[in-house]
Amino acid sequence: MFWPVCGLMVAYSCVVVAAAIAICRQSLELRRARSEQERQRQVVSLLLRDFEDNASDALWECDAKGHLVRRSARLESFFVDVGHRVDDVRFPHWFRLHAKDASALVATWAMGHWFRDMKVQIGEGEAARWWTLSARPIHGDGQRTVGWRGVISDVTESHRFEQQLRLQAEQDGLTGLANRRSLLQAAQAALAAGRKGWLMSIDLDHFKLINDTFGHTFGDEVLREVGLRLSAQTVPGDLAARLGGDEFAMLCICHGDQGPPMDRAQDLIDQLSTPVHVRGKRLHVGASVGLAPLDVTVHDLESLLVNADLALYDAKRAGRGRAVVYGPALGEASRRMSQIEVALRDGLRNGQFHLHFQPKAEALTLRTIGVEALMR
Numbered sequence: 300m301f302w303p304v305c306g307l308m309v310a311y312s313c314v315v316v317a318a319a320i321a322i323c324r325q326s327l328e329l330r331r332a333r334s335e336q337e338r339q340r341q342v343v344s345l346l347l348r349d350f351e352d353n354a355s356d357a358l359w360e361c362d363a364k365g366h367l368v369r370r371s372a373r374l375e376s377f378f379v380d381v382g383h384r385v386d387d388v389r390f391p392h393w394f395r396l397h398a399k400d401a402s403a404l405v406a407t408w409a410m411g412h413w414f415r416d417m418k419v420q421i422g423e424g425e426a427a428r429w430w431t432l433s434a435r436p437i438h439g440d441g442q443r444t445v446g447w448r449g450v451i452s453d454v455t456e457s458h459r460f461e462q463q464l465r466l467q468a469e470q471d472g473l474t475g476l477a478n479r480r481s482l483l484q485a486a487q488a489a490l491a492a493g494r495k496g497w498l499m500s501i502d503l504d505h506f507k508l509i510n511d512t513f514g515h516t517f518g519d520e521v522l523r524e525v526g527l528r529l530s531a532q533t534v535p536g537d538l539a540a541r542l543g544g545d546e547f548a549m550l551c552i553c554h555g556d557q558g559p560p561m562d563r564a565q566d567l568i569d570q571l572s573t574p575v576h577v578r579g580k581r582l583h584v585g586a587s588v589g590l591a592p593l594d595v596t597v598h599d600l601e602s603l604l605v606n607a608d609l610a611l612y613d614a615k616r617a618g619r620g621r622a623v624v625y626g627p628a629l630g631e632a633s634r635r636m637s638q639i640e641v642a643l644r645d646g647l648r649n650g651q652f653h654l655h656f657q658p659k660a661e662a663l664t665l666r667t668i669g670v671e672a673l674m675r
Contacts, residue, residue, distance in 0.1 A: 474526025
């Protein structure tokens with residue numbers, strides 16, 4: 300009886316020892332895993348801290364009610380820049396109150412969708428800042444949203460640079476008026492929408508004489524003054540533009556409170572005919588205006604521009620300082636002159652012209668007193 304009991308005791312001891320060794324190994328593996336997890340956590344924490352200290356972006360995390368549970372020093376500086384304390388912030392309610400238009404951000408947030416690089420404007424005027432937000436919802440049990448985690452980037456400088464490029468693409472650099480591209484886009488949009496109005500083609504009279512006499516610096520200052528006077532003549536719906544050199548234009552969309560187009564054109568001519576004072580010199584400019592109607596008879600932008608230019612050329616032929624409205628007769632006369640010019644060139648190239656001499660005689664004596672040369 301003794302030996303079986305001893306055998307059982309030895310077997311039990313072996314099992315206990317094996318179990319103890321296994322538990323020890325598991326404990327060591329668990330400690331090793333926890334140590335590695337802590338090391339990785341510290342590495343991630345160091346990387347995040349380094350990112351927050353050196354990047355231009357700010358990390359944040361909030362609970363389901365929008366209260367911040369994690370914020371960086373960078374985030375606090377963002378809110379200080381716009382005159383607010385980060386302690387008072389609750390997302391997205393804060394953006395609804397302080398962003399210029401945060402409707403898209405608030406709507407996306409309310410639907411629980413992740414978003415990326417959503418731009419908002421904070422503040423107005425010179426102190427305005429532009430931020431982009433990216434965030435993802437944090438889900439708990441049952442896919443319930445328990446918070447949000449994201450990043451805010453201050454893109455004010457890049458936004459202002461983009462605005463500057465856009466202005467350079469749409470504005471004349473000398474006068475600040477719209478440029479040819481902007482005018483054509485506005486006219487094309489008006490045609491597509493079936494709007495009624497007028498296009499005024501404006502050309503300064505005797506401007507070349509100013510450049511030749513006083514130099515281009517004087518000429519540039521005159522052009523700036525012309526730009527100011529044109530801007531003063533605009534009403535809501537108008538677009539004044541400089542097309543190049545001393546060529547200007549104004550797109551006028553009809554409204555009920557506007558006067559007849561010829562009256563507006565004459566007022567514009569009167570304003571531009573007032574002497575310009577540049578560096579103590581009194582300079583006279585003046586202008587001629589051609590008007591083309593923007594209505595159902597105009598089918599494309601090219602026709603509108605041609606019509607306005609034809610009316611302008613007729614105003615200059617009539618003595619300058621005038622305004623002329625385009626009519627079908629101007630178009631017909633222009634086409635007739637173009638046909639004659641083409642026919643003359645073709646005839647000259649094909650040898651269809653012949654030189655004839657016709658004598659001129661005195662009626663009483665029939666004595667030849669001269670010769671007329673005729674090209675037929």
